[in-house]
Amino acid sequence: AQKITQTQPGMFVQEKEAVTLDCTYDTSDQSYGLFWYKQPSSGEMIFLIYQGSYDEQNATEGRYSLNFQKARKSANLVISASQLGDSAMYFCAMRDLNNAGKSTFGDGTTLTVKP
């Protein structure tokens, strides 16, 4: 079975500073993907970044980077130069790449960016 753990229910960061949101996972699958999504207060889920289990390099997308440590089973999201618009809930998720239905989300971290 898959499991995602996000241990930080809430985080605060000063505008323009960097912040790391933690995510650890557990799975017996060999081929899996790790995802981060952002959910603003309006409720829609926005895809941020993806890391495949076989990717050797950490993924980056603009101000977002994923610190992937396979041996530790962690996939932390780093947001650089935080903006007020980054205030939202952030979810870590994983999916078995051989089974579209095996998709698991963590409980999320609420990030608040302070001016």
Added chain:
Amino acid sequence: DGGITQSPKYLFRKEGQNVTLSCEQNLNHDAMYWYRQDPGQGLRLIYYSQIVNDFQKGDIAEGYSVSREKKESFPLTVTSAQKNPTAFYLCASSIVGGQGPYEQYFGPGTRLTVT
């Protein structure tokens, strides 16, 4: 513009009534999903479908039913057997197979309140 539409945005029903939530996508994705989100929590998978006329139960399928008669449409019925139906419901779609990254595209959600 391609995307996922869910209607209505807010839905109110009396206890004991069945209610159907609409989900339509024009992304030509094979896989579609229904998730439930309770306040302050992550997403839990209700049902998913990887192909027309086929679908599988997720982690919390009891009290729900779905159909997949067309590739574009994946309606969810919340039956009177669902004990705590009040929640935020999100529909998603994704590609399957190929090279990935297989991220899910989400609709805006339907907030269901049953009294």
